[in-house]
Amino acid sequence: xxxxxxxxxxxxxxIGLTPVVSHAAxxxxxxxxxxxxxxxxxQIPAQPLAxxxxxxxxxxGWQVSxxxxxxEGRQSTAVDGLLPAxxxxxxxxxxxxxxWRATAPQAAVIYxxxxxxxxxxAPVQVHGKAVASDGVYRSAHSANVIEQRExxxxxxxxxxxxxxxxxxxxxxxxxxxxxxxxxIRGMQGQGRVPVLLDGAxxxxxxxxxxxxxxxxxxxxxxxxxxxxxxxxPVMDAGASGATGGVVSMRTIGANDIIxxxxxxxxxxxxxxxGNSSAAPPGGTPAGMDGTGRTYYVDCAVASLCQGENAxxxxxxxxxxxxxxxxxxxRSWSGSIAAxxxxxxFDLVAAYAQRNQGNYYSGAHxxxxxxxxxxxxxxFYTEVTAIREGASRFxxxxxxxxxxxxxxxxxxxxxxxxxxxxxxxxxxQRYDSEYGELMPSQLIWFDQIKQTDDSTVTAxxxxxxxxxxxxxxxxxxxxxxxxxxxxxxxxxxxxxxxYGMFTATPTPERYDRWGGDLGNETAISFAGEHTLNYGLTxxxxxxxxxxxxxxxxxxxxxxxxxxIGNRDELGAFFNWQWKPVRxxxxxxxIRYIRVETEDDKLVVPEGHQENLYDDDGNLVxxxxxxxxxxxxxxxxxxxxxxxxxxxxxxSAPVFSVAxxxxxxxxxxxxxxAEALRMPSLFEATQGWSVAPALDVPLKPEHAxxxxxxxxxxxxxxxxxxxxLAVKLARFENxxxxxxxxxxxxxxxxxxxxxxxxxxxxxxxxxxELSLEYDAGFAYTKLGGTRYDHIEVCHYGSYRRDxxxxxxxxxxxxxxxxxxxxxxxxxxxxxxxxxxxxxxxxVTFMGERTETPEFDDQTSYGFLSPVPWHAxxxxxxxxxxxxxxxxxxxFNVDNVTDQYYLDALGLGLVPAPGRxxxxxxxxxx
Numbered sequence: 001x002x003x004x005x006x007x008x009x010x011x012x013x014x015i016g017l018t019p020v021v022s023h024a025a026x027x028x029x030x031x032x033x034x035x036x037x038x039x040x041x042x043q044i045p046a047q048p049l050a051x052x053x054x055x056x057x058x059x060x061g062w063q064v065s066x067x068x069x070x071x072e073g074r075q076s077t078a079v080d081g082l083l084p085a086x087x088x089x090x091x092x093x094x095x096x097x098x099x100w101r102a103t104a105p106q107a108a109v110i111y112x113x114x115x116x117x118x119x120x121x122a123p124v125q126v127h128g129k130a131v132a133s134d135g136v137y138r139s140a141h142s143a144n145v146i147e148q149r150e151x152x153x154x155x156x157x158x159x160x161x162x163x164x165x166x167x168x169x170x171x172x173x174x175x176x177x178x179x180x181x182x183x184i185r186g187m188q189g190q191g192r193v194p195v196l197l198d199g200a201x202x203x204x205x206x207x208x209x210x211x212x213x214x215x216x217x218x219x220x221x222x223x224x225x226x227x228x229x230x231x232x233p234v235m236d237a238g239a240s241g242a243t244g245g246v247v248s249m250r251t252i253g254a255n256d257i258i259x260x261x262x263x264x265x266x267x268x269x270x271x272x273x274g275n276s277s278a279a280p281p282g283g284t285p286a287g288m289d290g291t292g293r294t295y296y297v298d299c300a301v302a303s304l305c306q307g308e309n310a311x312x313x314x315x316x317x318x319x320x321x322x323x324x325x326x327x328x329x330r331s332w333s334g335s336i337a338a339x340x341x342x343x344x345f346d347l348v349a350a351y352a353q354r355n356q357g358n359y360y361s362g363a364h365x366x367x368x369x370x371x372x373x374x375x376x377x378x379f380y381t382e383v384t385a386i387r388e389g390a391s392r393f394x395x396x397x398x399x400x401x402x403x404x405x406x407x408x409x410x411x412x413x414x415x416x417x418x419x420x421x422x423x424x425x426x427x428q429r430y431d432s433e434y435g436e437l438m439p440s441q442l443i444w445f446d447q448i449k450q451t452d453d454s455t456v457t458a459x460x461x462x463x464x465x466x467x468x469x470x471x472x473x474x475x476x477x478x479x480x481x482x483x484x485x486x487x488x489x490x491x492x493x494x495x496x497x498y499g500m501f502t503a504t505p506t507p508e509r510y511d512r513w514g515g516d517l518g519n520e521t522a523i524s525f526a527g528e529h530t531l532n533y534g535l536t537x538x539x540x541x542x543x544x545x546x547x548x549x550x551x552x553x554x555x556x557x558x559x560x561x562x563i564g565n566r567d568e569l570g571a572f573f574n575w576q577w578k579p580v581r582x583x584x585x586x587x588x589i590r591y592i593r594v595e596t597e598d599d600k601l602v603v604p605e606g607h608q609e610n611l612y613d614d615d616g617n618l619v620x621x622x623x624x625x626x627x628x629x630x631x632x633x634x635x636x637x638x639x640x641x642x643x644x645x646x647x648x649x650s651a652p653v654f655s656v657a658x659x660x661x662x663x664x665x666x667x668x669x670x671x672a673e674a675l676r677m678p679s680l681f682e683a684t685q686g687w688s689v690a691p692a693l694d695v696p697l698k699p700e701h702a703x704x705x706x707x708x709x710x711x712x713x714x715x716x717x718x719x720x721x722x723l724a725v726k727l728a729r730f731e732n733x734x735x736x737x738x739x740x741x742x743x744x745x746x747x748x749x750x751x752x753x754x755x756x757x758x759x760x761x762x763x764x765x766x767e768l769s770l771e772y773d774a775g776f777a778y779t780k781l782g783g784t785r786y787d788h789i790e791v792c793h794y795g796s797y798r799r800d801x802x803x804x805x806x807x808x809x810x811x812x813x814x815x816x817x818x819x820x821x822x823x824x825x826x827x828x829x830x831x832x833x834x835x836x837x838x839x840x841v842t843f844m845g846e847r848t849e850t851p852e853f854d855d856q857t858s859y860g861f862l863s864p865v866p867w868h869a870x871x872x873x874x875x876x877x878x879x880x881x882x883x884x885x886x887x888x889f890n891v892d893n894v895t896d897q898y899y900l901d902a903l904g905l906g907l908v909p910a911p912g913r914x915x916x917x918x919x920x921x922x923x
Contacts, residue, residue: 014211015095042088043420043470044079052076052092053110053469054285059420060085065109067611068662070098106260121167122629124645132635133771136141136408137712137724140586140655140668141841142168142231143918148224148256152918153876154840155221156892157273157359157911158691162221164842165823167767167782168231172214172815172903175910176437177206177454178404179216180247183903184231185732186763186789187244187702188815189215190679195247197529198341198426198462200482201538204510205681206490210688211439211905212811213681216429218458220408222269222335222352225252232704232732234589235574235653237480237536238518241676243702243734251410251428254346257339259883259922267337271918272329275911279403279435280319280450284398287448288316288368296380304380311383315370320398323360326891326915331356331644333918337410348412356404358435358450360396362912365898367395390868391907395898399909400450401435420469426462436491439865439906456488476520478534486510497771506544506561514538518572527579531570540566540680563599564643564684568592568677574653584657594677594699598643598684643691645683647699649675666710682755689740692747692754698736700757706730717774724771730764737791739810744796753809759801761812770834776829778838783822789848791816804810804848809860816864818845818902827876836878844870844902865907884923890916 044055050071057064062085077094088102089108100108133145144166151162159178172181172188182193194201195217206214230236231245239246258265290312299305324330337350337732361367368389375382393399408430415423433453441448452847461484467477489507519535544561574588633639651673659666678697684690691697708728716723743754765786772779791812792802806813820843827838846869850857857863873894880886896913 001210001808004015007891011218016302040083040085040088041416042079042081042083044076044088044092044663045471046076046078049074049076049096049098056085056089056092058868060088061106062089063107064089065107067110070110070112071755074098078856082651101514133724134712136434136769137710138666139585139710140657140704140708141234141670141672142708142728142730143728144169144229144231144769146227146229148252148734149227151221151224151227151871151880152888152920154661154874154892155890155916155918157275157356157914159219159221161892162224162227164779165782165825165840167769167822169229170817170821170903171901173208173437174901174904175399175402175904175908176455177216177434178432179206179214179218179363179456180408181215181217183245183815184229184245184247184728185765185784186761186786186815186817187732187734188903189213189811190676190682190738191215191241193244193247194238194240194242195249197249197428197460198251198424198482199238199248199464199480200462200484201238201512201514202458202460202484202486204486204488204508206488207687208905209438209440211865212814212862214905216456218432218456219249219251219428220335220352220354220406220430222333222337223251223350223408223410223428225250225256232670232706233590233651233653233672233702235572235590237478237518237531237534237572237903240536240538240568240570240590240592241674243674243676243700243704251412251426252337252348252350253412254339254341254348254414257263257337257348257922258341258346263341264586265339266921266923267335268921268923269918270334271337271357271916273331273333273884273914273916274324274326274329275905275914276359277322277398278326278330278357279453280358280398280400281404282450282452284400284450285317285447286320286398286450287392288370288387288394289392289447290315291370291385293385295383295385297383298376299380301379309577311385315385315387320358320400321394321396323396323398323912326913329915329917344417345413345518348410350408350410352406352410354404354406354569356402358398358400358402359911359914360398361393362893362896362898363395363908364896365395365870366390367898368392368744389865389899391901391909392442393907395907396912399911400448401437402908403453404432404434406430406432406434419467421467422465424462424464426460427465428458428460430456430458430460432456432748437906438906442906442908443865448913452491454489454491456486459483461487473522473524476522478516479519481515482513484510484512488554508561509541509543511541512538526732527577528574529578532574532576536568536570536572538566538568540568542680542684544686562681562684562686564597564680565599566593566594566596566680566683569656582659582662586653586655586657588653589650590674591648592675593648594646596645596678596680596683597642598644600685603731643683643685645678645691645697647675647677647697649699651675664711664713666712668706668708668710670704670706672704672706674702674704676702676738678738678755690751691752692743692751692756694747695754697738697755698757700734700736700738702732702734704730704732721772721774724769726767726769728767730767731762731763732764733760737812739807739812740862741793741795742797746796758791758795758807758810760790760792762788762790764788776833778825778827778829780825781823783820783843784817785820786817789819791817798856799854800856803856805850805855805866806855806857810857811862813857813862813864814903814905816847818847818867818869820845834880836876836880838876840874842872842874844872844899847902865900865904867900867902867904870897872897872899884921886918886920886922888916888918892916 007256074096076092079092098110100110102108136143158174160174163169168185170183182194203215203217228248257267295311296305296309333354335352339348366389371386373384396603410428413424433455436454463481465479487509516536521531523529542562570592572590577585653672655670657668677699711725740753743751765783770781789804790802793807821844825840875891878888892914901910
């Protein structure tokens with residue numbers, strides 16, 4: 001683990017510094033009056049103004065807003081040399097009769113010169129980096145942007161809470177481990193939704209018992225600068241296999257820390273959170289127990305009502321029912337980030353520490369209760385205790401194993417090379433210890449208890465090179481290399497069960513190497529053409545061998561973990577053509593080829609074997625693997641069988657966008673396909689699941705169709721306001737969907753579970769995103785409604801080929817999104833916009849119900865986990881008296897609701913009412 005930082009002390013220091021900070025406040029309208037910066041090398045030749053502004057934005061890192069009609073017919077002035085960004089922009093606009101004004105650090109808006117007097121006109125208003133979301137409402141597919149301010153505002157209790165309120169996006173098993181498992185429109189896990197950290201893929205698949213698996217990516221929220229979410233297949237280099245979409249996270253860089261006009265910066269942040277307490281010792285019980293049994297009362301003979309027959313006074317331990325007060329904040333976090341710019345490079349170093357105890361559930365909702373049913377008999381009365389409610393955890397009870405401790409180190413550097421070349425190097429180390437909420441225990445075992453912590457260490461290395469000469473429109477070269485190394489040990493309530501097989505959980509080592517080479521070429525001929533094309537490669541390697549056995553035959557390793565590798569090669573090409581200004585056409589294709597090899601011998605089924613001493617006494621029971629083999633080379637020896645898969649194919653993407661009146665209203669249609677090859681988890685064998693012996697795995701084939709309307713306008717209702725709307729209708733079909741199921745009667749192997757391609761999964765729905773900002777007040781609305789959810793599979797024990805709730809033993813059962821979910825944010829900026837207050841309401845519908853009779857998921861171990869519809873209200877307030885200090889105070893789940901998160905694998909209640917306080921200093 002990285003050495004700990006005394007974050008409690010850091011938080012107190014930050015709070016203690018509050019009265020002595022005395023930097024100048026921004027003007028009354030809340031915007032800085034000027035923006036300056038350090039010298040940069042600019043090479044921008046004279047050219048049409050739109051292209052010059054794009055070049056300036058790339059070379060300076062600024063965000064510049066310019067209305068398209070102002071750029072028409074205007075030519076820029078050349079800018080060449082080392083000078084501050086503000087001077088470069090002024091020189092670039094010389095002679096255009098246009099003027100620029102800063103709206104935020106490193107952000108500007110361009111006006112006609114005749115309308116700049118007194119700065120009274122505001123045809124475009126930019127607050128901070130809010131303009132970054134404009135691209136969402138100009139794209140021919142569904143997308144979302146989560147900016148750093150939103151991450152800070154809605155951090156929540158779990159890392160996945162930062163995605164709450166994003167239309168079409170949910171987080172699976174959000175209350176477990178601190179990892180992210182993103183679900184976009186029903187697609188989740190096994191690379192369907194890659195989560196990229198500065199372009200690197202860190203995802204690992206964690207076995208969650210019979211109840212399923214979880215795909216986890218680890219990062220601390222303090223290290224995230226922004227998040228881009230693309231829904232559906234896209235032609236980016238890192239989107240290989242993305243049938244659901246791509247989540248791209250950018251970690252903090254020098255521009256996020258250093259203020260304009262300075263060459264160094266320091267950010268200190270401390271926070272505290274209530275509704276939690278330290279994790280209890282291992283073995284501490286929790287939740288209701290003793291229900292589902294029959295007891296005796298009114299016995300004719302006292303001994304009949306004693307012992308295990310005695311009716312308990314209470315069902316569950318009194319421990320964990322001592323919930324702290326609202327402002328009793330026992331969990332804490334802290335981070336420090338420093339950056340320095342030099343003439344040809346910059347450096348960033350950041351460290352974050354987080355220590356969260358077990359949180360407490362809410363008080364109001366479907367909390368568990370015990371109903372007693374009496375039946376009088378001649379010598380005693382039978383009393384049957386029946387538990388009712390959403391979960392075994394009681395209202396306002398401490399949720400064992402929801403604790404988390406983590407340390408994160410981030411190092412980054414941008415190297416500015418000659419001739420418009422840049423190189424970004426990065427390293428991140430994430431260490432965590434956390435309680436494991438094992439679904440099997442929560443659903444089937446008789447008692448819930450605190451267990452030993454699971455551990456994970458994730459290293460992420462990135463190298464991103466770019467060469468974008470301003471005088472060569474045909475060249476914008478990028479070359480990226482990355483490597484992630486994750487080592488984890490997942491503990492669970494099932495370790496007692498493991499003991500019967502004389503084995504224990506073993507550490508898992510997971511390595512990924514990846515790279516891509518791409519280029520963008522711009523051509524002006526019969527309109528504007530932009531070509532993007534490149535090559536991608538990736539290697540995965542998983543190993544669960546303990547060091548003592550690392551050089552031995554793989555067949556001697558435990559049956560629980562996986563050992564194998566996966567190689568992937570790909571190529572992509574995308575062509576965008578704008579034949580006339582209102583029309584944009586897009587066409588692309590991706591080719592992918594994958595080989596996967598299981599380095600363990602095929603183990604279709606094992607058995608227990610008793611060991612006896614010389615006297616015939618039983619001394620041990622061991623688990624013996626049965627190995628299949630064939631004589632491949634004809635030498636008379638039996639050669640062991642290993643799983644191998646080889647798949648390849650290509651998939652296209654087409655879209656059209658039409659803006660007939662050039663007023664911000666745009667119509668679009670899109671057809672996108674993607675192939676997802678079998679993942680390393682799916683194509684190898686491990687505890688309880690392996691591919692079918694005689695049924696080869698095929699790639700998933702996703703077809704996504706979408707039509708929509710975009711609108712992005714300014715000065716719509718009030719001067720300087722901004723209105724953005726996106727309404728989309730989507731239809732997603734995934735054929736040959738890969739999942740775990742029960743074996744069919746006609747298949748070989750006698751396996752309990754198999755990984756196979758089922759016929760299809762399809763979802764249709766409508767999605768809305770809306771943002772309105774009038775400066776002094778703002779609102780943000782979003783929601784997704786599904787009117788069709790269907791999974792089809794032809795197999796044994798199935799009466800109906802298709803239904804809307806799942807397949808026996810399929811992981812997809814607990815990935816089905818609710819029929820609808822939505823959120824609404826309403827906020828106001830007061831006191832010269834130094835105080836930002838508001839509320840967010842999240843609405844979550846129920847998942848599709850299983851039928852009362854002939855439930856086709858009941859023939860197995862993975863029944864859908866139900867949740868009830870819920871509505872959660874959050875309040876927030878942010879006080880920023882100057883550009884140095886900000887104080888944030890939040891109350892999540894104000895009404896203290898007791899509810900189960902959508903897409904949870906186990907019956908785990910979410911946190912109840914929780915207060916959070918954080919203080920940030922930007923020096």
